[in-house]
Amino acid sequence: xxxxxxxxxxxxxxxxxxxxxxxxxxxxxxxxxxxxxxxxxxxxxxxxxxxxxxxxxxxxxxxxxxxxxxxxxxxxxxxxxxxxxxxxxxxxxxxxxxxxxxxxxxxxxxxxxxxxxxxxxxxxxxxxxxxxxxxxxxxxxxxxxxxxxxxxxxxxxxxxxxxxxxxxxxxxxxxxxxxxxxxxxxxxxxxxxxxxxxxxxxxxxxxxxxxxxxxxxxxxxxxxxxx
Amino acid sequence: xxxxxxxxxxxxxxxxxxxxxxxxxxxxxxxxxxxxxxxxxxxxxxxxxxxxxxxxxxxxxxxxxxxxxxxxxxxxxxxxxxxxxxxxxxxxxxxxxxxxxxxxxxxxxxxxxxxxxxxxxxxxxxxxxxxxxxxxxxxxxxxxxxxxxxxxxxxxxxxxxxxxxxxxxxxxxxxxxxxxxxxxxxxxxxxxxxxxxxxxxxxxxxxxxxxxxxxxxxxxxxxxxxxxxxxxxxxxxxxxxxxxxxxxxxxxxxxxxxxxxxxxxxxxxxxxxxxxxxxxxxxxxxxxxxxxxxxxxxxxxxxxxxxxxxxxxxxxxxxxxxxxxxxxxxxxxxxxxxxxxxxxxxxxxxxxxxxxxxxxxxxxxxxxxxxxxxxxxxxxxxxxxxxxxxxxxxxxxxxxxxxxxxxxxxxxxxxxxxxxxxxxxxxxxxxxxxxxxxxxxxxxxxxxxxxxxxxxxxxxxxxxxxxxxxxxxxxxxxxxxxxxxxxxxxxxxxxxxxxxxxxxxxxxxxxxxxxxxxxxxxxxxxxxxxxxxxxxxxxxxxxxxxxxxxxxxxxxxxxxxxxxxxxxxxxxxxxxxxxxxxxxxxxxxxxxxxx
Numbered sequence: 125x126x127x128x129x130x131x132x133x134x135x136x137x138x139x140x141x142x143x144x145x146x147x148x149x150x151x152x153x154x155x156x157x158x159x160x161x162x163x164x165x166x167x168x169x170x171x172x173x174x175x176x177x178x179x180x181x182x183x184x185x186x187x188x189x190x191x192x193x194x195x196x197x198x199x200x201x202x203x204x205x206x207x208x209x210x211x212x213x214x215x216x217x218x219x220x221x222x223x224x225x226x227x228x229x230x231x232x233x234x235x236x237x238x239x240x241x242x243x244x245x246x247x248x249x250x251x252x253x254x255x256x257x258x259x260x261x262x263x264x265x266x267x268x269x270x271x272x273x274x275x276x277x278x279x280x281x282x283x284x285x286x287x288x289x290x291x292x293x294x295x296x297x298x299x300x301x302x303x304x305x306x307x308x309x310x311x312x313x314x315x316x317x318x319x320x321x322x323x324x325x326x327x328x329x330x331x332x333x334x335x336x337x338x339x340x341x342x343x344x345x346x347x348x349x350x351x
Numbered sequence: 352x353x354x355x356x357x358x359x360x361x362x363x364x365x366x367x368x369x370x371x372x373x374x375x376x377x378x379x380x381x382x383x384x385x386x387x388x389x390x391x392x393x394x395x396x397x398x399x400x401x402x403x404x405x406x407x408x409x410x411x412x413x414x415x416x417x418x419x420x421x422x423x424x425x426x427x428x429x430x431x432x433x434x435x436x437x438x439x440x441x442x443x444x445x446x447x448x449x450x451x452x453x454x455x456x457x458x459x460x461x462x463x464x465x466x467x468x469x470x471x472x473x474x475x476x477x478x479x480x481x482x483x484x485x486x487x488x489x490x491x492x493x494x495x496x497x498x499x500x501x502x503x504x505x506x507x508x509x510x511x512x513x514x515x516x517x518x519x520x521x522x523x524x525x526x527x528x529x530x531x532x533x534x535x536x537x538x539x540x541x542x543x544x545x546x547x548x549x550x551x552x553x554x555x556x557x558x559x560x561x562x563x564x565x566x567x568x569x570x571x572x573x574x575x576x577x578x579x580x581x582x583x584x585x586x587x588x589x590x591x592x593x594x595x596x597x598x599x600x601x602x603x604x605x606x607x608x609x610x611x612x613x614x615x616x617x618x619x620x621x622x623x624x625x626x627x628x629x630x631x632x633x634x635x636x637x638x639x640x641x642x643x644x645x646x647x648x649x650x651x652x653x654x655x656x657x658x659x660x661x662x663x664x665x666x667x668x669x670x671x672x673x674x675x676x677x678x679x680x681x682x683x684x685x686x687x688x689x690x691x692x693x694x695x696x697x698x699x700x701x702x703x704x705x706x707x708x709x710x711x712x713x714x715x716x717x718x719x720x721x722x723x724x725x726x727x728x729x730x731x732x733x734x735x736x737x738x739x740x741x742x743x744x745x746x747x748x749x750x751x752x753x754x755x756x757x758x759x760x761x762x763x764x765x766x767x768x769x770x771x772x773x774x775x776x777x778x779x780x781x782x783x784x785x786x787x788x789x790x791x792x793x794x795x796x797x798x799x800x801x802x803x804x805x806x807x808x809x810x811x812x813x814x815x816x817x818x819x820x821x822x823x824x825x826x827x828x829x830x831x832x833x834x835x836x837x838x839x840x841x842x843x844x845x846x847x848x849x850x851x852x853x854x855x856x857x858x859x860x861x862x863x864x865x866x867x868x869x870x871x872x873x874x875x876x877x878x879x880x881x882x883x884x885x886x887x888x889x890x891x892x893x894x895x896x897x898x899x900x901x902x903x904x905x906x907x908x909x910x911x912x913x914x915x916x917x918x919x920x921x922x923x924x925x926x927x928x929x930x931x932x933x934x935x936x937x938x939x940x941x942x943x944x945x946x
Binding site: 178204215 | 670
């Protein structure tokens with residue numbers, strides 16, 4: 125990935141912030157063997173956190189994969205992670221969805237709950253509140269399919285615990301920026317070299333945390349649309 | 352044959368490999384044959400454009416390629432077999448990664464249908480070398496061979512240079528495929544995804560010069576990035592230092608970029624750097640870091656690192672910036688291009704730092720210099736290691752001398768006492784600290800510079816780690832000189848045991864050392880020994896007069912320690928200048944945990 129931005133716009137005071145933030149980062153990479161290992165190896169080798177990671181081919185001719193990762197660290201670490209990802213040869217584009225404007229993130233979970241009688245009815249009732257689909261039903265169990273933000277899924281799983289929760293399978297977060305315009309593949313020839321990135325780095329200075337909170341609050345309302 | 356006529360032509364995989372290397376301008380390959388690479392060796396046998404240097408261990412091949420690359424500015428090339436051939440190369444690859452040396456390493460691999468079957472001499476080379484290379488490739492189709500090799504060279508030399516592995520299954524090498532010529536002209540630099548920044552943002556250059564013209568206590572702190580940017584970058588740096596009148600210090604890797612005989616030179620910075628440069632690092636108000644990476648050997652304790660300075664960091668690798676030290680002005684780009692831009696912007700300005708402030712700053716520096724931190728006394732009948740190295744430097748400085756080192760006390764003394772006036776003449780393992788680097792690196796440097804005088808300043812422990820390469824030196828009549836500073840201890844280990852572990856010298860004394868003179872003779876080279884300080888000069892002259900490889904066994908003071916030193920966990924302004932300081936500053940607590 126080419127990166128020739130003057131990063132003086134990330135102020136020292138922001139980089140020196142020792143608070144830990146959660147960031148969702150989208151990475152476009154060549155769809156070839158070993159790319160995921162490079163990314164994961166980078167995180168483990170340098171001791172960065174991975175809270176969630178999803179990968180899938182995203183273009184028609186299967187040349188490009190998108191990795192969505194959720195990581196947490198201080199601003200300095202998060203900037204390091206992005207710079208380190210940028211050094212990997214098969215990486216096309218990196219986008220910090222947390223920094224670069226509002227975004228939506230969704231996860232799908234399959235949640236198995238065993239039980240009969242009153243607890244079974246209660247589980248079904250809560251499933252309904254969370255707009256779950258029941259994808260498997262047996263006389264003494266349900267498998268719920270729940271879609272939403274990680275927080276929503278955490279909440280659902282929390283509620284299922286006393287109601288006979290036996291197994292959880294989660295996909296990890298898929299995330300995308302809100303509003304018009306897609307993620308640009310930096311490997312493609314650019315129509316015009318506009319210094320667009322500068323604006324994005326200025327936003328960094330304003331700090332992302334309040335924005336993130338509001339994004340999280342908004343999240344559950346739009347979950348049904350996605351289904 | 353014109354290049355275009357071979358584009359698309361069908362040929363054997365092994366032939367494609369040789370053709371691609373040729374097209375990349377490769378003159379020498381350092382390697383060791385084995386089952387998986389036999390077809391490639393067969394092609395090497397059939398041609399005479401590319402010279403193959405047979406090493407005695409694959410680690411030696413990579414270090415030799417590193418020595419060749421650092422001393423010539425070209426990409427070093429290595430060819431090793433599968434399994435143990437590849438795993439033996441890992442230390443060298445890691446070394447090249449840490450020190451940003453461009454190396455392309457071709458590794459043999461078992462045939463594609465056997466990959467994953469635990470075949471004979473199979474190793475997951477791609478998996479093993481992923482974290483110790485800049486990038487690596489497994490070629491599964493002979494039609495991809497040429498393109499992949501061209502790309503490997505591009506990745507190895509572009510941006511921050513580094514090692515690249517190309518893994519070559521035997522069946523791919525034995526089948527026929529279409530050749531592809533290397534991209535030329537502007538396409539040469541147009542990789543699909545890997546396009547590292549080259550030209551820095553003008554806004555950042557302006558910000559740099561803003562700080563420079565208003566500085567009161569400025570300091571240049573340069574590193575290997577200046578050397579990697581080519582001799583032009585060193586020239587610009589020298590001009591810029593002259594024009595600004597700012598003092599300059601350098602990391603271990605950057606020695607020679609600014610001439611040590613220059614008037615603004617403060618000596619090396621860091622753990623065993625000079626007192627004046629470390630004090631200047633601590634006390635400066637504007638630090639201009641060009642192509643160095645705030646390594647922990649340089650910064651010491653980050654908490655106390657240069658507390659009062661605005662920091663500028665020029666680096667071609669964005670991930671080096673704000674990694675260890677948060678800087679005020681980051682500049683992403685090639686050191687040479689950035690230096691030129693800074694020089695131009697500096698000349699365009701009319702404001703200059705206040706003369707009075709600069710005078711006071713230089714007065715501080717002169718005061719620190721007056722401590723004469725590298726002083727030692729050569730008395731009595733025992734050779735001081737510093738004396739031996741200083742005499743080596745004085746007697747060889749008129750020749751085109753390349754100094755390589757192993758790792759330890761002798762390495763630090765060589766860095767302190769060999770005063771380099773040119774880049775690319777100092778080859779040492781900085782980042783990884785690989786014992787056994789020096790001899791093979793000297794071999795590589797000698798191959799690349801047949802007329803140069805190449806001296807490996809070694810320790811008696813380090814040299815044993817790749818001693819087998821003496822055989823390589825003899826085979827190719829390479830007149831490398833191995834100058835062993837022999838104190839019978841792993842000196843740096845012993846020094847740390849003395850400072851940190853109550854002088855309990857666990858396993859740092861080497862018993863049963865070989866007789867190095869006899870060893871030299873056994874390999875078919877000349878061995879010399881010197882024990883008398885009065886005979887050091889004559890021995891060095893004798894060594895230089897011999898037209899062939901020589902080992903000089905310099906028997907030195909066993910107890911000498913390397914000073915000055917910033918103890919672990921301390922700040923730059925708390926250096927130990929000599930053994931008499933040790934008592935005052937006991938290293939305790941967190942400092943002990945640092946390496």
